[in-house]
Amino acid sequence: MRVVDLDRDMSDVIPTGLTPDSEFLFDQMTEITLNATQAGPGTRVLDVASGVGQDSLSLAERGATVVGAEPSHRMTGMAQLFAEDREGPMPFWVRGWADRLPFDTGSFDACICKGAMDHFDAPDRAIAEMARVTREGGRVVLAIANFESLACRVGRAVDDFRQDTLGWGPVRERRGYDAPSDHFTRYEIDLIRDQASASLKIESVEGVSMGWGMPGWSKTMARLPESASGRAVRWMGRLGRQWPQLSDVIVVVGSPLRSSRTSA
Ligand SMILES: C[S@@+](CC[C@H](N)C(=O)[O-])C[C@H]1O[C@@H](n2cnc3c(N)ncnc32)[C@H](O)[C@@H]1O
Structure with missing residues (x-):
């Protein structure tokens, strides 16, 4: 039985006041993911689980024909509200589950999730569906939080030391290295690579940012002068690219592997 909230409203997880490390992470994740689609005039791009639609809108601004597919009415309603005062070509909003996409095989040049x-x-099954609806030679771009990042490892080690050695409680109640209750999967680099390679010929695996959520990191970045925090987060970003297994977010780009089931 599938238990999913069709009125899912994730406005509580959309950051409002951003610290320099959060800003860097979200900006970089978005830029790298959207650039990887090679979206432009004449291209067709599918945004799977489009949420409040900000990426679909950005891709449409680049001139692509964009479809945002999302099961939650509430999220799509928010996307339509955000889009109201925008000018230019709009995405098409479609209700759909990622593991059963309502599109023909090879309908899109690129697909992001x-x-x-x-x-x-x-x-x-969702990755297999994204591979199916993307044309041969097209690109599927998957961006996902890494629960074995440096920050998760440091956070866990600090909590273990506090609890096991000092007998104290964890630094924070919400432990960033544990997947939240609305997550089914706790991703790390080997898992996303394995899942993706069943349906995609992997072209790149890139790490985005490092240190986000590490105990004390955000507060330190917020206190530093802007030029110093900017240098620090960019430097950690370079480390994230160097060691994607320790980065905060992993971006996988691949092209569809065709099977007799998915051939157009
Ligand atoms: C954290 S939001 C991410 C939204 C957007 N891609 C972004 O980057 O802001 C996760 C989204 O996944 C959607 N979702 C959850 N289960 C899904 C499924 N099985 N198929 C498609 N979308 C799903 C939720 O409704 C929600 O909008």
Whole structure:
């Protein structure tokens, strides 16, 4: 039985006041994911689990024909509200589950799925569907939080030391290295690579940002002068690219592997 909230409203997880490390992470994740689609005039792009639609809108601004597919009425309603005062070509909003996309095989030049696969109850089927609806030679771009990042490892080590050695409680009640209750999957680099390679020929695996959520990191970045925090987060970003297994977010780009089932 599938238990999913069709009125899902994730406005509580959309950051409002951003610290320099959060701003860097969200900006970089968005830029790298959207650039990887190679969206432009004449291209067709599908945004799977489009949420409040900000990426669909950005892709449409680049001139692509964009479809935002999302099961939650409430999220799509918010997307339509955000889009109201925008000018230019709009995305098409479609209601759809990632593991059963309502499109023909090879309908899109590119497909993105950003920050959502850990919410899916059948992510491997979802990747297979994204590969199916993307044309041969097209690109599927998956961006996902890494629960074995440096920040998660440091956070866990600090809590273990506090609890096991000092007998104290964890630094924070919400432990960033534990997947939240609305996540089905706790991703790390080997898992996303394995799941993706069942349906995609992987072209790149890129790490985005490092240190986000590490105990004390955000507060320190917020206190530093802007030029110093900017240098620090960019430097950690370079480390994230160097060691994607320790980065905050992993972006996988691949082209569809065709099987007799998925051939157009
Ligand atoms: C954290 S939001 C990410 C939204 C957007 N991609 C972004 O980057 O802001 C996760 C989204 O996944 C959607 N979702 C959850 N389960 C899904 C499924 N099985 N198929 C498609 N979308 C799903 C939720 O409704 C929600 O809008």
